[in-house]
Amino acid sequence: MTSPVISGSVVWSGDNPGIYLQNDSGEWQSLAVYFRVVTSKHGSGSGIVVLGAPRTASGWPASQNLCISTNEPLLRWLVSDFVARFGAFRGMAGLQSMTYLAATTAST
Numbered sequence: 641m642t643s644p645v646i647s648g649s650v651v652w653s654g655d656n657p658g659i660y661l662q663n664d665s666g667e668w669q670s671l672a673v674y675f676r677v678v679t680s681k682h683g684s685g686s687g688i689v690v691l692g693a694p695r696t697a698s699g700w701p702a703s704q705n706l707c708i709s710t711n712e713p714l715l716r717w718l719v720s721d722f723v724a725r726f727g728a729f730r731g732m733a734g735l736q737s738m739t740y741l742a743a744t745t746a747s748t
Contacts, residue, residue, distance in 0.1 A: 652680035652718070655748070660728050668694050670704075671728055675718055676748060677711075685711025686746035689723055694732040699739030708741045716740070 658673035671691040678684050692704025700706040709715040723729050 650679060652677050654678045654680075654684075658726075668728055668732075670694070671732070673723060673726070673729075674748075675709075675715065676746070677714060677718075680714060680717075682714035682717050683711055685709060685714045686748075687711070687715040687718075687743065689715070689719060689735075689738070691729070691732060691734040691738065694729075694734045697733035697737045699734075699737050700741070701739075703734065705734035705738035706741055707738055708743045710743045710746050712740050712742065 654675060654677035656673065656675055658671070660668060660672075661670040663669050671694050672688060674686075674688045676686045687707060687709025689707045690704060694705075696703045696705065698705065707715050707719065719735065724735060729735055
């Protein structure tokens with residue numbers, strides 16, 4: 641009988657809801673994704689990535705492209721290794737240019 645346990649290591653675990661807004665033409669107008677990570681190689685933490693101007697290569701305050709987090713190394717890793725591969729975020733200039741800001745607390 642095959643074991644029901646799958647071997648391997650956990651990359652990260654937690655919550656990851658998002659909200660993506662489109663205009664009437666179907667273009668992405670605003671993209672946001674929230675992370676509450678309980679375990680990862682970068683520790684735990686919470687943060688939100690907001691691209692208020694996804695196609696604009698600038699960060700806060702010039703545009704509403706920002707990441708607010710309680711663990712910046714964790715969110716930088718999530719952005720580079722995961723968010724950048726999400727279909728709606730892929731190739732968006734705002735993702736590469738967004739500003740990272742520190743959050744002192746986060747709750748859901």
